[in-house]
Amino acid sequence: xxxxxxLEIFEGPLxxxxxxxxxxxxxxxxxxxxxxxxxxxxxxxxMQNLSLDVAGEFLVMAATLIHIKSRMLLPAGDDExxxxxxxxxxxxxxxxxxxxxxxxxxxxxxxxxxxLTRDVFVRSPTPTEEVxxxxxxxxxxxELLGALKRIMDRLPKETVHEVALDKITVRxxxxxxxxxxxxxxxxxxxxxxxxxxxxxxxxxxxxAMLELVKVRAIRxxxxxxxxxxxxxxxxxxxxxxxxxAIDETGESQHxx
Amino acid sequence: MEREDVKxxxxxxxxxxxxxxxxxxxxxxxxxxxxxxxxxxxRELQNEFETENRGIRLVEVAGxxxxxxxxxxxxxxxxxxxxxPARMGKATLETLAIIAYRQPITRxxxxxxxxxxxxxxxATLLERNLIRAVARKDVPGRPFLYGTTAEFLQxxxxxxxSQLPTLKEMEEISLPEIPTDTISLDQLEEN
Numbered sequence: 001x002x003x004x005x006x007l008e009i010f011e012g013p014l015x016x017x018x019x020x021x022x023x024x025x026x027x028x029x030x031x032x033x034x035x036x037x038x039x040x041x042x043x044x045x046x047m048q049n050l051s052l053d054v055a056g057e058f059l060v061m062a063a064t065l066i067h068i069k070s071r072m073l074l075p076a077g078d079d080e081x082x083x084x085x086x087x088x089x090x091x092x093x094x095x096x097x098x099x100x101x102x103x104x105x106x107x108x109x110x111x112x113x114x115x116l117t118r119d120v121f122v123r124s125p126t127p128t129e130e131v132x133x134x135x136x137x138x139x140x141x142x143e144l145l146g147a148l149k150r151i152m153d154r155l156p157k158e159t160v161h162e163v164a165l166d167k168i169t170v171r172x173x174x175x176x177x178x179x180x181x182x183x184x185x186x187x188x189x190x191x192x193x194x195x196x197x198x199x200x201x202x203x204x205x206x207x208a209m210l211e212l213v214k215v216r217a218i219r220x221x222x223x224x225x226x227x228x229x230x231x232x233x234x235x236x237x238x239x240x241x242x243x244x245a246i247d248e249t250g251e252s253q254h255x256x
Numbered sequence: 257m258e259r260e261d262v263k264x265x266x267x268x269x270x271x272x273x274x275x276x277x278x279x280x281x282x283x284x285x286x287x288x289x290x291x292x293x294x295x296x297x298x299r300e301l302q303n304e305f306e307t308e309n310r311g312i313r314l315v316e317v318a319g320x321x322x323x324x325x326x327x328x329x330x331x332x333x334x335x336x337x338x339x340x341p342a343r344m345g346k347a348t349l350e351t352l353a354i355i356a357y358r359q360p361i362t363r364x365x366x367x368x369x370x371x372x373x374x375x376x377x378x379a380t381l382l383e384r385n386l387i388r389a390v391a392r393k394d395v396p397g398r399p400f401l402y403g404t405t406a407e408f409l410q411x412x413x414x415x416x417x418s419q420l421p422t423l424k425e426m427e428e429i430s431l432p433e434i435p436t437d438t439i440s441l442d443q444l445e446e447n
Binding site: 011012013014015055057061096099100102103104105106107109110111113114115116118119120121122123215216234235236238239242 | 271313315322323324325326327330333337343344346347349350352353354356357369370371372373379382383385389398400410411412413414420421423424
C-alpha cells in the first residue's frame with residue numbers, strides 16, 4: 001500500500017470499505033478483517049497526508065474495525081460479558097455493507113435509465129407573462145452590505161449608551177422572519193428594518209437573515225441591478241422553522 | 257368529434273403542454289371525450305412516432321404523457337442547446353436512490369445507511385424538487401420524512417414508483433415495514 005495506491009474520492013467509510021473488499025476479491029460476508037483494517041487505516045493515512053479532509057465518520061469506522069479485530073483475538077466461546085453489548089459489531093458491519101451496496105447498485109441502475117436532459121429532452125417551456133420565470137438575479141454580498149449600511153445610516157445616532165435588558169437573540173429574529181414570510185410569502189428587505197431603532201437589533205436581524213440563507217430556508221434576490229432587494233421563502237423553510245423551534249426549546253431548558 | 261380531429265388536437269396539446277399530462281386532463285379539455293378513445297389515440301400517436309422513426313417520441317412518464325426526443329438524437333440536441341453538464345454526483349444519486357426505495361424516510365435513517373452526513377445532499381435534492389418533505393415522523397424531534405416527487409419520475413423516465421428497478425435480494429435484510437407512526441403534512445397544513 002505504499003506508492004501504488006490510487007486514491008479515489010470515497011463517499012464515506014462504507015464506500016471505502018466496499019472498494020477494499022472488491023479490490024481484495026473477497027466477499028462482504030467473509031471479510032478478512034485484519035487485512036481490510038490495515039488497508040483501511042493506510043488509506044486514511046494517505047488521505048491525511050494529502051491534506052484531504054478526513055471526515056469524522058471515517059475515524060469512527062476505523063475504531064469499529066479495530067474493535068472487531070480485537071474481539072476476534074479473544075478465545076472463541078468467551079462471549080461472557082458480550083451479552084449486554086447487543087449486536088455483534090462484525091454482523092452489524094456486514095449488514096450495513098450489504099445494505100449500502102444494495103442502494104449503490106440501485107443508484108447505478110437508475111443512472112442507466114433515459115435521464116432527462118442527458119439522454120432525452122423535452123421542449124423548453126415558453127415563458128409567459130404571468131407564470132414564466134421573472135428575471136431574478138441573485139444579490140451579491142456587497143449589495144447586501146450596502147443595503148445594510150443604508151439602514152444603519154438612517155438610524156438615530158446613539159448618543160446615550162443604553163444597556164438593553166431584554167436581549168434579542170438571532171434565533172428569535174429567525175423565528176420572526178420565518179413567521180413574516182409565512183404570512184406574506186415575500187417581503188422587501190428594507191421593510192424588515194423599518195421599526196428597528198437600535199443598531200444591535202439591525203445587526204441581529206441581518207445575522208438571522210444570513211443564517212436562514214445558509215440553511216436555504218429563504219432566498220434573497222432582486223429583479224434588476226440596484227433594484228429593491230426582496231426576501232422570499234425557499235425550499236427548506238418549514239424545516240428551518242422546526243429546527244429553530246427545537247433549538248429554542250433546548251436553549252430555554254438550559255436556562256440560557 | 258372525428259377520431260382524426262382528436263388525434264390532431266391531442267398532438268397540439270402535447271406540443272404546448274408543460275410537463276406530462278394525464279388522460280383525465282385531455283378528456284376534460286376535449287369536452288369529456290371518452291378516456292378510452294383518448295388513450296387509444298395516444299397509443300396510435302405513440303406508434304406513429306416510433307415506426308416512422310420520428311425525432312419526437314410520446315412517452316408515458318410520471319402518470320401522464322409527454323413528448324420527448326429519442327435517445328439516439330441526444331448528442332445533437334445537446335450540441336444545439338449548448339453544453340449544460342448537469343451531472344448528478346455519486347452522493348446525490350445514492351441518496352436519491354435510498355429515498356426512492358425507502359420512502360418515507362428521515363434524514364437520520366438515510367445517514368444510517370450511507371454512513372455519512374447527508375445535509376448538503378438533501379438541500380440540493382429539495383432545491384431541485386426531486387424530493388419533498390411528505391410527513392413528520394412521530395418520534396422525538398418529529399423529523400421530516402422525505403419522499404420523491406413527480407420531477408423525480410420525470411428525471412428517470414419512470415411512470416410511477418413501481419417501475420423502479422428491483423432491488424437486489426439480500427437475505428440478511430428485510431425491507432422495513434411501512435411506518436404507521438407518521439402524520440401527513442397535508443393533514444397538518446389543513447389544521
